[in-house]
Amino acid sequence: MTYRKYNNLTGWLLALLAFVIYFRSMERTASFWDCGEFLACAYKLEVGHSPGAPLFMLLQRLFALLAGPEAWLGKPSTRAAFAINTLSVLASALTILFLFWSITRLCRKIISPAATPDRRQTPMILAAGIIGALAYTFSDTFWFSAVEAEVYATSSFFTALVFWAALKWEAIADEPHADRWLLLIAYLVGISIGVHLLNLLTIPAIAMVWYFRRKKTSRRGLLLALAGGCLLLGIVQFGVIQYLPILASSCELFFVNSLGLPFHSGALFFVLLLTAALVAALFYFRKKGWYLLHIAVLCLVFILIGFSSYIVPIIRSSANTPVDVNNPDNVISLVPYVQREQYVHPPLLYGQDFDSPVTGVKEGKPFYYAQQDAQGHRYVPAGARNTYTYEEGTQRFFPRIWDNFEPGHQAFYRRYLGLDKEEAPTAKDNLSFFFGYQMNWMWWRYFMWNYAGRQNDAEGQGEARNGNWISGIPFLDYPRTGNIDLMSDPWKHNAARNELYCLPLLLGLAGMIWHFRRQGKDAFIVLLLFFFTGIAIALYLNMSPLQPRERDYAFAGCTYAFAIWIGMGTLALAQLTGKALPRFSLPLAFTLCLLTVPLLMLNEEWDDHNRSGKSLAQATARNTLLSCAPNAILFTQGDNDTYPLWYLQEVEGVRPDVRVVIMELLNADWYIDQLRYKLNEADALPMVWRREDYMGDAGNYIPYYRHPQLPEERFFDLYEVCSFIGKPENKLRNQTGAPTSYLPSKNFSLPLPPGTKQVPPVLPGSSDRLYFSISGNGVQKKELAVMNILAANAHAGWKRPVYFNGSYPNKEDVLGLMPYLRMEGIVYRLAPFTAADYNATARQVSNIDVEKSLYCFSSLYRYGGAERNDVYFDEKNRVMLMAYRINSVELAERLTAMNRREDAIKLLDKMEHNITAAAYPHDELSVFMAEAYYRAGARTKAAQLALLLATQLRQDMVWINNMDSERQESMAYDLQRDHALLQRLAAAARASGDEDTARRLQGGAAEPLPQLHYQPGTPDTQR
Secondary structure (H helix, E strand, C coil), X not given: CCHHXXXXXXXXXXXXXXXXXXXXXXXXXXXXXXXXXXXXXXXXXXXXXXXXXXXHHHHHHHHHHHHXXXXXXXXXXXXXXXXXXXXXXXXXXXXXHHHHHHHXXXXXXXXXXXXXXXXXXXXXXXXHHHHHHHHHHCCHHHHHHHCCCCHHHHXXXXXXXXXXXXXXXXXXXXXXXXXXXXXXXXXXXXXXXXXXXXXXHHHHHHHHHHHHHHCCCCHHHHHHHHHHHHHHHHHHHHHHHHHHHHHHHHHHHHHHHHCCCCCCHHHHHHHHHHHXXXXXXXXXXXXHXXXXXXXXXXXXXXXXXXXXXXXXXXXXXXCCCCCECCCCCCHHHXXXXXXXXXXXXXXXXXXXXXXXCEEEEECCCEEEXXXXXXXXXXXXXXXXXXXXXXXXXXXXXXXXXXXXXXHHHHHHHHHHHCCCCCCCCCHHHHHHHHHHHHHHHHHHHHHHHHHCEECCCCXXXXXXXXXXXXXXXXXXXXXXXXXXXXXXXXXXXXXXXXXXXXXXXHHXXXXXXXXXXXXXXXXXXXXXXXXXXXXXXXXXXXXXXXXXXXXXXXXXXXXXXXXXXXXXXXXXXXXXXXXXXXXXXXXXXXXXXXXXXXXXXXXXXXXXXXXXXXXXXXXXXXXXXXXXXXXXXXXXXXXXXHHHHHHHHHCCCCCCCCEEEEHHHCCCHHHHHHCCCCECCXXXXXXXXXXXXXXXXXXXXXXXXXXCCCCCCCCEEHHHHHHHXXXXXXXXXXXXXXXXXXXXXXXXXXXXXXXCCCCCCCECCECCEXXXXXXXXXXXXXXXXXXXXXXXXXXXCCCCCEEECCCHHHCCCXXXXXXXXXXXXXXXXXXXXXXXXXXXXXXXXCCECHHHHHHHHHXXXXXXXCCXXXXXXXHHXXXXXXXXXXXXXXXXXXXXXXXXXXXXXXXXXXXXXXXXXXXXXXXXXXXXXXXXXXHHCCHHHXXXXXXXXXXXXXXXXXXXXXXXXXXXXXXXXXXXXXXXXXXXXXXXXXXXXXXXXHXXXXXXXXXXXXXXXXXXXXXXXXX
């Protein structure tokens, strides 16, 4: 068998192995974060969040057809998610295939550059490819994306394919028609834009492949080639992706508004003009014999052909699909969609610090929305995207501590840098944050997760407890994490604790050194790929602190590049052992590398990457929707609260009558506009305001103005207030003389449905209304939108029940409505509270529908695998499980207060059975569960749980006390919390008469505790 056949066969076998591993560990339904949105958008070809992924959506739709006849017709399907997730599995397996072929190609250039590898050389090349490909197969970041419906697996496939194609062109560059591979690369780059932009970062490395192959190397030429690669990246990133749509939108605006032509006429003219210009350039350059310019224009043409997948969002948005984010139904609205203008754009080279005083507002470029009425069709100016100006001398070059929008971020900067409240940051502080946080914590840590080891799955911000990289080597780990083996059991035995002993890292470093010594040019190309897909991303993103999730997926490209060197490390080790054992050096090196790198990684990573038994996102969405009454309005917040709901409604067809309203999007006029028409079986939402009251900048912020003729303490009907705000005659003049709407009061009321009473009444003699107040001095557009919806719904007789998702009681009090949010399982219905809900002594309300909540927790809800002991749930999944524990404990306390102790104990037992300690280990929140058991009279169960928690708390205190003094000081709050929780548990035990347990709970930290095996639901003889 020839080398080529060995190479091809081995590559396909590795791809098959990767496919089996990923398929076996794949999540069978929707996952959290963006996966639910991608599934919903793919199934019915809808429009996802900016900047979109139209090609990825089309590929997902193609795989959805494998789910069967229901999917072919777009009917509800429970199998579609499984089929679509398989796309990521297949793309990931093919990534491994092309990685293997890239490694063997690079190694072949070193080992057998001029001839076909012989029998001695072939095993060496294949061994390097196998080790490198398997190391990446089992790497933490890549495996995570390989088993869910996200873009990153497919994006990695395009990265691997493009880099392999560049090496393929290099191998045959002197053959006739070899440059057709360059056109293929250009096309792949173009279509990859419709998946994710990370693939563009291969361009500088590909430019160097071309330079080293076609030009004589010199220092000047090297710098020019590197600059040229960066320029090409900029041309595609800014010229093609951003400025071409901008030019098209300018043409469209002129044709429609100035010439009175139909919508899309200007965009169509621009496309025809651009096509004609490109064709003319091709003919001209060919006629002149300017080959490089001719091939460059051809490459641009193929990039544009690939980029044309962005026509899909325009077409589908024009159909007003149920999910239609940003509504990019024309080229004018496509520009902000592609440019992600709704997100905060951090400054890159020059900008503010987090404490730079704002001096004013600089008017930015205007934006428009399409309007068609009796007066004709046109694009109406709706405002401008303004930016702030800052006090002179408070901005700097290379700003890294820039986020002055979030108070929490500003506080983090000061805490991280050790700055006092009024102390201004210096250039040293700016660089300290850059190197210490952005480069170390937000890049190097992620890289080390993959090839050194990981502490646990908890998202961290630099503290010793959460998310550090570890190796398993004490002297490397303990200075940052303390003695991990002294941590409490849930932390010590966290499934994401993966100790790789830095072996993959060391092997990769050996391979990098070997590569630079043997073939410096190729090593420099791999280094460029590593830099641009790692460090350069960190520079470009300029991440602020306290991200909502770990961002390691953004750096999967650099771990891919390093895997090439891991493979080459096998040859470096073989060379090292060859001096002593020349005949056995390769088998020995290969076996040693296989055992200590890929197989070690597989053994460590499997338990925290196997998602085959988990369906929590689907279950939580189902539970949420089924908790709502028919034709309900459900306010949600955040990705994990919303995207699974979209998936369940759009793909599985569950409760399409519930209208999901995303609070975070209510600041966007296009989203409010979409609430005005029916989606699926959910009717349009009632609103008080007119379209002109919220489009563009209208209603962005409505300040409160204390009217001298109105009593400050008076409550006004919310419908009247919303109507008042929208009327032109009620506006005041601001400092510039422009008319401005205002709130005449901070106190509002809503009528209750007919026949409903508020008991006890909030105001004396008034039991037929809800009364609430806002706390600030004005409302943003999203709050005003909620006010308009509630006011119109109440005015129409409360035909639509109103719900808020389970995150609200733990996040923010929306418009002061908290007392009227009645718990119904894990959702909260806007409803009056009863006398049983009101604690007159504490003047507090705990609004609960006892019977419905008990039915939900006991009979209706599914728990997505949390009832098992063999399913892994990471931190973000455990956060979603938290609501079940918190709400069930609150319900159990109410049942106990109602003298329904048996029901309370059964409920707590049920929740312990449905959410096992293996799925979600008991933490400080379980203190409330122990208290609930005590109050219900289940002393044995309460004592078991309390002693289990006490063991964990004491382990935590021992771990902290074992650290150095600086670390101990930083964790002083944790020690105080642990001590307070122990005292609270002891107080609960003593209050229930369990004096023995109370004494054991209050014993010293060194006091031995019995080994407990807590089993919920066991008979309790001490009730």
